[in-house]
Amino acid sequence: MSDTLTIAEPAAPQREKLTKKAITADHPTWCPGCGDFAVLACYYKVLEKRQSEHEKIVTLAGIGCSSRFPYFVNGHGAHFIHGRAVPLASGISLARPDLHVFLFGGDGDGFSIGGNHLDHGARKNVNLTYVIMDNFVYGLTKKQTSPTSPIGFKSKTDPQGAIDQPVNAMKKLVASGATFVARTHASQVNHMIQMIERAMDHQGFSVIECLSECVEFFPGAFDPANPRKGGSFEVIQEKKYDNTPEDELRHDVTDELAAYKLAQLPFPGVFGVFYQNDRPTKNALEKKWIDSTREKLGQPSDLQLLQKTFDRMK
Amino acid sequence: MNPTPTLPETTPTTGAPERADLRPESIDDAVIRLAGNSQDGIQSAGAFLARLAGRSDQEVMTYMTIPATISGGPSIFQVRMGTGEVLSAGDEADFLVAFYQHSYQDHIDFLKEGGVLLYDSDNVEPNLDDRRFVYVGVPITGLTVEALGGTAKDKGKNIFVLGLISKIFQLDVEKLTMLIKEKFAGKDESIVNTAIMAFTAGYAYPVGNVLARRYQFETVAKKPGAPAQITMDGNQALAYGLIAAGVRYGAGYPITPWSSVMEILRRELPKYGGLFVQAEDELAAVSITLGFSYSGYLAVTGSAGPGISLKTEAIGWASMAEIPILIINVQRGGPSTGLPTNVEQSDLFQAIYGGHGDSPRVVLAASTVEDCFYIAIEAARIARKYSTPVFILSDSSLATRIEAFDEPDLANLMIEPHPDLTPRAAGFKPYALDRITQHAPPGTPMADGKYPLITGLEHDEMGHPTGSPKLHMGMTAKRRSKLQKLAAELPLPEIFGDQEGDVLLVGWGSTYGPIHDAAKRARSVGEKIGAIHLRHVHPLPEGLEKIFSKFKRIVVVEMNDQGIYGFGQLATILRARYCEPKIQSVTKTDGLTFRVKEILGHVFEGKTFPGRRGARNGSAGETVTVPIDPTTAAATEHAEAEVSAAADQSGDNTPTKLGSEAAEASAGTNETRPDSAQTEPSASREV
Numbered sequence A: 001m002s003d004t005l006t007i008a009e010p011a012a013p014q015r016e017k018l019t020k021k022a023i024t025a026d027h028p029t030w031c032p033g034c035g036d037f038a039v040l041a042c043y044y045k046v047l048e049k050r051q052s053e054h055e056k057i058v059t060l061a062g063i064g065c066s067s068r069f070p071y072f073v074n075g076h077g078a079h080f081i082h083g084r085a086v087p088l089a090s091g092i093s094l095a096r097p098d099l100h101v102f103l104f105g106g107d108g109d110g111f112s113i114g115g116n117h118l119d120h121g122a123r124k125n126v127n128l129t130y131v132i133m134d135n136f137v138y139g140l141t142k143k144q145t146s147p148t149s150p151i152g153f154k155s156k157t158d159p160q161g162a163i164d165q166p167v168n169a170m171k172k173l174v175a176s177g178a179t180f181v182a183r184t185h186a187s188q189v190n191h192m193i194q195m196i197e198r199a200m201d202h203q204g205f206s207v208i209e210c211l212s213e214c215v216e217f218f219p220g221a222f223d224p225a226n227p228r229k230g231g232s233f234e235v236i237q238e239k240k241y242d243n244t245p246e247d248e249l250r251h252d253v254t255d256e257l258a259a260y261k262l263a264q265l266p267f268p269g270v271f272g273v274f275y276q277n278d279r280p281t282k283n284a285l286e287k288k289w290i291d292s293t294r295e296k297l298g299q300p301s302d303l304q305l306l307q308k309t310f311d312r313m314k
Numbered sequence B: 001m002n003p004t005p006t007l008p009e010t011t012p013t014t015g016a017p018e019r020a021d022l023r024p025e026s027i028d029d030a031v032i033r034l035a036g037n038s039q040d041g042i043q044s045a046g047a048f049l050a051r052l053a054g055r056s057d058q059e060v061m062t063y064m065t066i067p068a069t070i071s072g073g074p075s076i077f078q079v080r081m082g083t084g085e086v087l088s089a090g091d092e093a094d095f096l097v098a099f100y101q102h103s104y105q106d107h108i109d110f111l112k113e114g115g116v117l118l119y120d121s122d123n124v125e126p127n128l129d130d131r132r133f134v135y136v137g138v139p140i141t142g143l144t145v146e147a148l149g150g151t152a153k154d155k156g157k158n159i160f161v162l163g164l165i166s167k168i169f170q171l172d173v174e175k176l177t178m179l180i181k182e183k184f185a186g187k188d189e190s191i192v193n194t195a196i197m198a199f200t201a202g203y204a205y206p207v208g209n210v211l212a213r214r215y216q217f218e219t220v221a222k223k224p225g226a227p228a229q230i231t232m233d234g235n236q237a238l239a240y241g242l243i244a245a246g247v248r249y250g251a252g253y254p255i256t257p258w259s260s261v262m263e264i265l266r267r268e269l270p271k272y273g274g275l276f277v278q279a280e281d282e283l284a285a286v287s288i289t290l291g292f293s294y295s296g297y298l299a300v301t302g303s304a305g306p307g308i309s310l311k312t313e314a315i316g317w318a319s320m321a322e323i324p325i326l327i328i329n330v331q332r333g334g335p336s337t338g339l340p341t342n343v344e345q346s347d348l349f350q351a352i353y354g355g356h357g358d359s360p361r362v363v364l365a366a367s368t369v370e371d372c373f374y375i376a377i378e379a380a381r382i383a384r385k386y387s388t389p390v391f392i393l394s395d396s397s398l399a400t401r402i403e404a405f406d407e408p409d410l411a412n413l414m415i416e417p418h419p420d421l422t423p424r425a426a427g428f429k430p431y432a433l434d435r436i437t438q439h440a441p442p443g444t445p446m447a448d449g450k451y452p453l454i455t456g457l458e459h460d461e462m463g464h465p466t467g468s469p470k471l472h473m474g475m476t477a478k479r480r481s482k483l484q485k486l487a488a489e490l491p492l493p494e495i496f497g498d499q500e501g502d503v504l505l506v507g508w509g510s511t512y513g514p515i516h517d518a519a520k521r522a523r524s525v526g527e528k529i530g531a532i533h534l535r536h537v538h539p540l541p542e543g544l545e546k547i548f549s550k551f552k553r554i555v556v557v558e559m560n561d562q563g564i565y566g567f568g569q570l571a572t573i574l575r576a577r578y579c580e581p582k583i584q585s586v587t588k589t590d591g592l593t594f595r596v597k598e599i600l601g602h603v604f605e606g607k608t609f610p611g612r613r614g615a616r617n618g619s620a621g622e623t624v625t626v627p628i629d630p631t632t633a634a635a636t637e638h639a640e641a642e643v644s645a646a647a648d649q650s651g652d653n654t655p656t657k658l659g660s661e662a663a664e665a666s667a668g669t670n671e672t673r674p675d676s677a678q679t680e681p682s683a684s685r686e687v
């Protein structure tokens, strides 16, 4: 990639329809039955439905089973290092407002090794969409305890059962300052598509925790929220502002305390949008600063600017 | 300071009563050390001198210690200015300004014999029995307070001293007052006035009554059309070099002595439509930077050793994924938190080898402040051409020192970056084995609808993972061959001094000045000695062995520990590469820059060398404190420029083995420098 003086030409005028076939790449290497297949399928669906410009879609990931995601998508993308995909994605989002930046990863990648980056990407409200495929275990490295593994979970690193308090994903995400926080389940395809679309439409750091079963190392983990397996999938009822008494009881997505209350519910908890607000993005704030600075300077050329600086150092 | 006698009495001086011995002496070079506390603004007084030298087309080099404490504390600023070629900041001072007793005590041994101690007689009581020096006591604090009125207290002492120095060295008052006005422009007018008042008071002080000597820098006629001089420090030069190189994005995390690069970029890049992000840590900083680079804008991150350690994994990704990125390491003493405010060149191995796997990267080292500017441009050129990580090594001495250099030809250097988003033809492969990778950034339409994947896993030509032995071999060779191609295009370094002979000094980084000064001085007494300086430390240019074969001894001079590896870091690399037993090391680990005499002492054990200049014992031991006499304080004493047409340079080259100096030059060279006491970071404050 050279940033030499080649100017981008406008994209070809007649644009082919974005089909599932066009965005499909390698056959996924996941275990048969892995929850991650459903997340990939929903991503294809959303891209197809939205007919985004193919070259503007960027799919990124860290390291993990779930983070193999970009190889299965035919589009610009990068497979980065363990835990650092949020800052990578932030750089891309900040430099290139024309792109749709999507990021996929696991619970270890996002909440453990990358936990600090998640907090800061969210706090800064960088414009991107991040799906954390939470399987409560380390899949790729074959069954170690993850930061979301429940107490008592028997893994190779906790043969007696996990003893450390797990991360409460929703609390962490709301507290970190993410401006769109949702929760969904890999077995609930329609709900997942809805959540991804709403995240995509949100300006800012939109993050979704998607419970995605690791059939290999933590089978049945999310059955309690899967109606087909005898569980119940309870969806958050959001306020409709219809002045009905029922509406009083519905969830106000802008109410941070209410979001924590929902996050406090015992497993498997509830699904849907926990929190959303429209705080300005870092992208917008930086752009405002850049624009006003350049405005004040009278839109000089790069050469004029540097020359002026050097003149002051004579 | 080379007090070359001037033509007798040909130059009329103007103004107030002049004593015959007050006539200015023509000098071509002076080392002035200001020692005080950083909160007294000695840095800014020093910076004024440096900038004045730059404006007067004089060579200038400074040396400054960064106070390790937040609220200031002992600090020095040393300016060497002259009309000759100034290569290093000076082993010893001709002129020491001591604001406090501790400044005097810590630095008096740094003053050369016959040198002048200018001290604040309100705070310092020097040992006048020590007859090696010329003592000039001026009640700096009292006079500053008097000149400025009570409210300013002694703030302004620095500018008062600047006035004094201007008088003694016959500096260009007009230019200096301009500089002071520019510096405070935009601030409250009273601030400018106060500064000018302090300056005038210092300048008007009848210093002639206490110092029987004034000096006049030889003036050099500026060649017509010669470029103007730019005065800046190494971190500024790096930052502005990056801007000239078309780098518009970056990310970092604060750490001494790197921080000012990121502070400048954070402030400046938005003016160019770009952005520098302060990240939550160095892992994020390098990752954000890789995001910028991947999206089509070559970007920069940087740090000092501790932060570079954190960036290591991601830099390996850049090697594997073949993403261009610039990584600046402004080195400080290590390992671990080490010596935050002292200098060391101990991160060379880290830059070249830091990281797992065979991960090729390019490593460049800046030798001077000016070179910081040009090396940033060179690094960006290489990173773009070879789509690879490029390290720029600087260090805390370069970061903080101010030098003047020829104004760069910005019109020819400036690059305005645009990501190359032109559609890529069918068959585009991001990792084609038969050519150097040039990525298609996101946003680039792909004619055949097949999109590139950028990855840290071993991959095939499209970027998809593979465990194929053949592909791993092929891709390893593809990545490494970039360094081989680069090595073949690099110029051999020029040999300074003798083109063949007994000793070749080899250096890298900020030791350029003292190494070249050492070669110069050794040659002046007939040694057959040359010097080369490596800017491209990895890969090395081809053909160094041809240079090595012309010398009997190769001595690699560097600021790191040869005890661990048997040789210094560069020496170890050169020995391994060339299997050349005549390569030896001169190293040191005191956290201070090399002194010329240290290098000479190591290279020529047992021999003695003349000092930089013949010492002048003129009025050593004299000390006179006179009451202020308004009649002698007329500000008209600014003597007319006295040009010594034929400067007598012989003093420079004559081996004058004056007892004390000879002893000094041959003395054990690892002694602790007097300034070490105060440059040690205070225990309580990490920076």
Ligand SMILES: Cc1ncc(C[n+]2csc(CCOP(=O)(O)OP(=O)(O)O)c2C)c(N)n1
Pocket (backbone or CB within 6 Å): A063, A064, A065, A066, A067, A082, A105, A106, A107, A108, A109, A110, A133, A135, A137, A138, A139, A140, A141, A146
């Ligand atoms: C720096 C680093 N440490 C450790 C690893 C090994 N590693 C790879 S994936 C992983 C955990 C993956 O768990 P998660 O993020 O939950 O993803 P999953 O495989 O469960 O989808 C670990 C520890 C690595 N690749 N890099």
Ligand code: SF4
Pocket (backbone or CB within 6 Å): A029, A030, A031, A033, A034, A035, A036, A065, A066, A135, A139, A140, A213, A214, A215, A216, A217
């Ligand atoms: S190990 Fe688990 S997470 Fe990984 S692919 Fe198999 S089922 Fe999915």
Ligand SMILES: [Mg+2]
Pocket (backbone or CB within 6 Å): A064, A106, A107, A108, A133, A134, A135, A136, A137, A138, A139, A146
């Ligand atoms: Mg997991």
